Amino acid sequence: MQLKIGIIGLGRIGKIHYNNITQQIPEAEVVMVADVCHDALPTHVRHTEADKLIDDPRVDAVVICSPTDTHADYVERCARMGKHVFCEKPLDLSLTRIEQTLTIVKQSRIKLMLGFNRRFDANFMKLRSLVCEGKIGTVHMVKITSRDPAPPSLAYLQSSGGLFMDMAIHDFDMARYITGKEVVQVYAAAATLTGGAVATAGDIDTTVVTLTFEDGSMAVIDNSRQAVYGYDQRLEVFGSEGMALVDNNKPDNHVYYHSGGAQSSLPLHFFMDRYTTSYLTEMQAFIKAVRDDLEIPVRGDDGLKAAMIAVAAQRSFEQNVPIMLSEVAT
Amino acid sequence: MQLKIGIIGLGRIGKIHYNNITQQIPEAEVVMVADVCHDALPTHVRHTEADKLIDDPRVDAVVICSPTDTHADYVERCARMGKHVFCEKPLDLSLTRIEQTLTIVKQSRIKLMLGFNRRFDANFMKLRSLVCEGKIGTVHMVKITSRDPAPPSLAYLQSSGGLFMDMAIHDFDMARYITGKEVVQVYAAAATLTGGAVATAGDIDTTVVTLTFEDGSMAVIDNSRQAVYGYDQRLEVFGSEGMALVDNNKPDNHVYYHSGGAQSSLPLHFFMDRYTTSYLTEMQAFIKAVRDDLEIPVRGDDGLKAAMIAVAAQRSFEQNVPIMLSEVAT
């Protein structure tokens, strides 16, 4: 039996999931889609409103790719209707609301998976597996670099929740994923160095965040909204037995030597090129977990923890002091 | 209008083309398949015999993935029926037969494309583009390494036509593709060093072939049937203005440093992993060329030239002298 899926929101990410399920995941079928912009909808699939989609008995599971401020409502409705949910991050910008939603989810018996797609990237999975196999020993330090090619639009920035909640949240999740440890303290240094839309939006574009884990080990994350050479996503994990790192993916691996120097390709410029496979792998994981009644690989609680770190980072930056994660707990 | 495609042969390669067209090329549709083994056929597509498939008026173009000894017959029938053809290499093991077939194709108005899929690999295309842009200057030397992880089965080896016609033919085509030059002389040194099935089949497993181009520049190709570390496909082009090379693709780019050394991943082990994208790209190129009446990117003549080099290499190895390509012309 194919899993019957409804997708809410067919913007950039929604279309990725739609195409992956339709073309590459025979175990599932998109039976219904909902988007406020009717032009975005594929013609050969039933479309309706979001609430009706959730309620429709022909839908087994819902993939939520609509704007952030709708996530919690839709997830809660899914919980009440007994529909499994895959929801893009973050669940909400408010920690209180996230917790409320997770409580409702827990009371239901649905499975909820958060869209931290980078956990399914082959490079990062390799590092996680090295940690799990004990190859790194006790982890002493994680280093994450995450830079976008260019800032998003002013409109996007203004409703994004800020760099920490919008962008660094992926890295906060990654730090927990790679180490399997919980964060106890956050210190964030940050600045607005690129000007332009970021400055207009009153946001920051460049940060260094130091996370301290429960055992005293640390993670350090540097972010930028503007890396002129492309989408830069690297990770290193260092511990008592060794160190492992992964570099960016490139469109090809050529090196060209001429009298003026040696040249090679830039990293894949766009997150949709870099994470093409991870989007497919995460959706396969979700569908398999629902169909086979397995544990969800990215739980709602993972979304809450990452959001808490983001809130702590924002507060640390504003107050210029380290913030204990316990201080931001609701 | 979608291009209506019939596929003959649904073995390993046939299935790749079937899936690519079905899932990822909306401009085409597989309307019919033929395979002697009925178990291989997808249930939701019409199936028939090869000749009937070619003759069927609902079929616009035929993709031939059946055994080599059927290629020429099917291509000729397609030519007579006015069906465009994508045919896996080689057209035939006999140069005379290849020429006969190409004559029939030329007399028809069909398009014939040969399946030298490596021309569509991102790394090799990058090198070709550097040559075309003049970044390499006059090409003085091309170096190709092409090694398989393990020899094929004895049964396969016995009907393969030998290493030069079966395996190195891809590299002979690549040497012509990268340089845009014609080969005039071939010298092949070779040996049977791995034992096992190759020795039983009376074939060779390790070679160095030196190709001399019309302008005196050279290509050197080394092949092995058995690289224990995986599928090894590298290329270098050197000329008056510079040099460029491409390395293997790997499943991830991690490096792991521990007290005993630094470790990284092996090359992708299997040609279907390495060339996943090139199979899709080549089929897109074929379908686009047919639909838009464009020039075919890998012509029948390219297949003939590569086969001539293979025949010359075999003769050079047997006689231990360089062979002029003009000597093997029919």
Next chain:
Amino acid sequence: MQLKIGIIGLGRIGKIHYNNITQQIPEAEVVMVADVCHDALPTHVRHTEADKLIDDPRVDAVVICSPTDTHADYVERCARMGKHVFCEKPLDLSLTRIEQTLTIVKQSRIKLMLGFNRRFDANFMKLRSLVCEGKIGTVHMVKITSRDPAPPSLAYLQSSGGLFMDMAIHDFDMARYITGKEVVQVYAAAATLTGGAVATAGDIDTTVVTLTFEDGSMAVIDNSRQAVYGYDQRLEVFGSEGMALVDNNKPDNHVYYHSGGAQSSLPLHFFMDRYTTSYLTEMQAFIKAVRDDLEIPVRGDDGLKAAMIAVAAQRSFEQNVPIMLSEVAT
């Protein structure tokens, strides 16, 4: 005329300088050495006590490689005697004392150079030159990794001044060198994770230090006393126009592929192997600056600034708050 040099202290570093001057810098000559351990002294050079060496009219310039707690005294004596000085870092563990010494140096007309040898490493010089040429644009972020293969002995640790003053001070200098900017704030997270001698000495072994520069841009430095895979020294500079990074040096660049994976060499394991050339280059720079009356490439003030950052880092770690550099000024 050769520059007549006296060397005080012929331990590990003193011997490097002695050999470099004797064998590879014909513009200078070691005329006298002083060491409390007479066994360490070369037989074919005059030896004496440190004070007498400084006072001796046959000595033009003094190279100070004795224990840290003697540096300030010797430098001051050199200043009074009008002898140029090359002094290993740090000048002293006390900022007050460093400032006193620098005042005396300024009142004299001697040249004082500090032994931040890493500034003369080919990799780091390349990054500095890219910054100077504007290739990076405005620097937004500097990332420095600096890890030792193993902690020093307990005895060394107990008189080292702690990780920040002993080890990270090189990186603090590097952050200023690469960017050409002054640090205004320091935040240090740190822990003792390796146990052993470090724990016994009450020191830390693992840190992340965030430096904020005057323009809001940042540097982040991670240190460890114990990287089981060797001496790990990497640097990255990121800015508005690009990013550049340098990796470790290795004894050879082989890659070995076998059925179990791909292996390559570890970084050079020991600082004397890694920085062999930089020690020579820095001494050449000192001797050239003295002979040709050029500006000294690493001034006394550079030593003070790096020491101030170290003091701030220590205080930040102890108090778990960011420390303004102005707070540690004397």
Next chain:
Amino acid sequence: MQLKIGIIGLGRIGKIHYNNITQQIPEAEVVMVADVCHDALPTHVRHTEADKLIDDPRVDAVVICSPTDTHADYVERCARMGKHVFCEKPLDLSLTRIEQTLTIVKQSRIKLMLGFNRRFDANFMKLRSLVCEGKIGTVHMVKITSRDPAPPSLAYLQSSGGLFMDMAIHDFDMARYITGKEVVQVYAAAATLTGGAVATAGDIDTTVVTLTFEDGSMAVIDNSRQAVYGYDQRLEVFGSEGMALVDNNKPDNHVYYHSGGAQSSLPLHFFMDRYTTSYLTEMQAFIKAVRDDLEIPVRGDDGLKAAMIAVAAQRSFEQNVPIMLSEVAT
């Protein structure tokens, strides 16, 4: 006791050996030098004529760096006088003369070492050690790339003995060194593609040489007199258990990413930069072998074998047929 060394010829290579012995090899001392150009001679060492140097009882061992056509005479005189010899390659351009000289050497009890300095390069030594440890298994293929940045002067070319004897001879030696196998057949394809001095001298500048070893395995060597991007020296060894390769050395390992691409440094441009250490290591090996009466690491016979391959390659190129090494034996 220091080994007393006389050096004949203080050109480019002679000066390297002079400086290495003087500055870095305390076990030896240069007591005498001879050069027809008196300007080249260091002022603080005794100088004389070559024959007198060889005959002088104060000289224990002679380092011969004079023009090729003097090598055999000087080596023979050394043999008669009982002086150990380090001689730059080749011993002579004539195989007959080389054999005569080696006969005389054998009749004496002197040690003779040939200057195949690349055997002492860290990268190549690493590959050799992998072969010796069995990590490669049975060697099936060796691939050597060796390209100069630019052709030498016309004058040099005219007395060089041709590309094979002058330049490729290093690679012929390397193929034997890495594999520990003897060559039985040589096939050389070659062309003159760069024009200029090479064409005027009637020499070739671009070659591919296929060597067949006694067990059927092969080496392939490609050479060029003109690689606009620098001095290109790479090696790969492939066998039943794995493959290992080494790349060029670079002045630094930076990578610079900007909006137009990623750039890194070119290979070290000049053989004296690339092989700085190998010249020192080879001389240390010679001096140690003489002083401790050890086996010489590069014997006279190694020079003969490499020269035989060069002669065979030249003949193969001229006749366009493979040449058995037995055909060129005297």
